[in-house]
Structures are given as C-alpha cells and as structure tokens.
Amino acid sequence: MPNGRNLSEVAVSSSPIQVEVVSPEGIIWQGEAVGVTVRNVEGSLGILIDHEPLLTVLAPGAAEIIVEDGRREVIAVAGGFMSVFENRLSILTDHAVMGHEISVDEARRGFAKMADMIEKGDYTDEDEHLYNQYLAQIRAGEKYAELHHLS
Amino acid sequence: MPATLRELRERRKSVSATMKITKAMELIAASRVMRAQARARRAVPYNEELIRAVSDVAAHTDELHPLTIEPAVCKRAAVLIISADRGLAGAYNANVIRTAEGLIKRLEEEDKELDVYTCGRKARDYLTFRDRQVADFWMDFSEKPTYKNAKQIGVRLIEEFLKPTGEGGVDELHVVFTRFKSMVSQQVQIVRLLPLEVVEEDSTALATHPTRMSDEYHYEPKAAVVLDKLLPLYIINRIHFALMESAASELAARQQAMHSATDNAKQLIDSLTRDANQARQAEITQEINEIVGGAGALSG
Known part of the structure; x- marks a missing residue:
C-alpha cells in the first residue's frame, strides 16, 4: 500500500x-541518534535521519x-x-569496543606487531583479524580523545 | 559371609564422599547452564540482524554465490561432529556419536568420500581409538565456546568447501550438534550447512520482520560483493549457534546426570546405613549370647 506508507513516513520523518x-x-x-558517521x-x-535504505560493508x-x-558516542x-x-x-560486526574502553597505546603496540607480521607475509586469518581490530581501535581511540579534549 | 560392620561403615564413608563430589558438580553445571543460556540469548540480536541482511541481499541478487551452488554430483562430504571435552554428562556424548555414526553410514552408502571434523575431545577420542581418520579437530572449549572458536572452524570448513573437488575439496558439509530444548530435554540434530540454503525454520526473526522491499536498497559496494562478505559470516554464525546450543545441552545433561548420581548415592547411603545398623545389632546380640552362654556354663 504505497499511500499508507507515504503517510507513515511523513509522520515519522522528524x-x-x-x-x-x-x-x-x-x-x-543501543539508542536514538540524529546522525551516524561510519567508515565503509x-x-x-554520514547517515542522517530519513536516509535511503542502505546496506554496506x-x-x-x-x-x-x-x-x-x-x-557523541565513539565505537x-x-x-x-x-x-x-x-x-x-544497525551495525553488525564481530568486534566492537566503546570509545572510553579503548587504550590507544595498547592498540598501537598490537597494531605495530601485526603490521610487521603482515608485511613479512607470515600471518593467519586470525592475525589479519587482530590487525583490523587494532586499526579500528586506534582510529576510534584517537577520535574519542580528540572529542574529549575539545569539550 | 556378610560384610562386617567396619566394612559397611567404610563403604558408606566412601559413598558419601562421592556424593559430595557429584553434588558439587551438579551445582556447578547448573550455574554454568544458566550462563551458557544467557550467552546464547545475547547472541540473538546479532543472529536476527544477520539473517535479515542475508535474506534481503539474497532476494536482491540473481547471481548464484559459490557457497549456495548445489554440485551436480556430490563426491566428497564433510561431517562436523560437536561433542563435549569431558564425560560425566549422561548419554550426551553417546547420543552425538551414535547420530554421527548413522549419518556417516548413510553418506558412505551414497558412495561419498568422507572427511570427519570433530569438536570436543570425546568425538575425537572415539574416532582415533577406532583408527578412523579425523581430518581436523578443535577442542578445549566445549563448555564455553566463543565466537572466535566458531570463526576458526568456519573459516577452515569454508576453505575446504570452496576447494575444487579434484584437490580434495568437499561438496557438502553436515553438522551434528545437540539442540537445547529445555533443562531436561536435549536433542541431537543433523544440519546440512553447505551448500547454503537461507532458511531459518526456528527463528522468529523472519516472521516478525518480513523481508523488506529489497529493490529499494542501495548497496555499497554492489549487492553481489556484499553477499560475498555476508555469507561466510552467516555460516560462521550458524556454527557459533550450534556450538552454543551444544554447550548448553552438555551442561544440562551433566547437571541431570550428576543429579541422579547424587540421588543414587543417597539411596546407597540409606541402605548401607541400614545394613550397618543390622550388622551392629547382630554383633551385640552375639556378644550377649556369648556372655550369657559363658555365664551359664560357669554356673552350670
């Protein structure tokens, strides 16, 4: 019922x-937000209210x-x-950490180790996965620190 | 000759020591089942989101993904058996292994070559004891499986599946695991995981969230690539689910087994106590008889 849907969309738009x-x-x-920024x-x-349907990696x-x-929440x-x-x-991931729980220094150390292994070509899927986890943590940790120094 | 009083008391002591152990194991298993169930519940939102995403994309793409293609002839099949690391869980391991044996026999009758993968020490021990080949095994996490464990297994099995048959790749994958129905009922199930059919008969996710109009979706990158990333996750998630269900089943089975062991010990203690009392009474009676007899002989 296209008409019914349009009406409900107008009603929920704000x-x-x-x-x-x-x-x-x-x-x-879990919660309500006015905007979400991710890296795909x-x-x-950036996703704002009433974004078109999207599925992305x-x-x-x-x-x-x-x-x-x-x-702002950083994850x-x-x-x-x-x-x-x-x-x-909804964000679906096998690893997520809240910004305030991240130790950037620790992530950097782990990242350097993994990057080394990957550069040498001697790594497993597990290592690559850890590499991604540390990378995400560094990026999020830095952003979190930036936000909290400003405020 | 009936057991002496001392023997009976010794036996009673040993039974009550055993009872303390089984009682403790029962309590431990009970609290762990609770935690295992809580973990399984926490995984539900992820599971639902994933199923929704997969069915959305699957409805949108016409392309056949390698993981969903039915081979014309199936030459080689893989079986993943999920068992426990430890015994003392009633018929839990025996049930899994019996069902797995049935499946293996059926597949062999269909003239398929078999690769058997095992999860948990018991299944592996069973097979290696009988000199049977185990293609690969994972263990030491049967009570508390993590997503990482599932990922390890999933990545390995997907790799085997995607290999061409000529190079030893498998054409289908079956998983034998135990469904947790309730604290008193667990059921062994066989699920064919690969090639993949995206149907989720048990989950309410699709019923409560009917597939949306997927034409409206925008995909980044294109749908086929998204699907390519999603499907392995879906398979890993199914394995994670099977591991968690099996863990809860194992613990529930152990709790039940230990509960009946404790009950049996209680009964045994009761009957041993009775026997001991009887033996004590018999001893006293005999002593009195001897004294009376002795006195009689003296006075006579």
Missing part, C-alpha cells in the same frame, strides 16, 4: 534514528553516533555491515 550496534557477544550500544569500504559515510574504523543532545568497529532502513540503523 523522529530520531534507532541505532543498534550488535556483535555475537551481545548488543554493544569506499570512505567516510564497513571498513575497520570508528563509528561516531551523534545523540540527540549533541553528545571502534572492526569491519562488518551496516544496514539502514526506515530510520533503523
């Missing part, structure tokens, strides 16, 4: 985006969620997927 970040270990973050395989990508990096009062997301549909946005 409501915030329902965001859900899920990993196999559970829901990492093609670059940085994410690259390791920070997902920045702008909550209604202007607060490290090591790849995965994001789907957007009718103001519902």
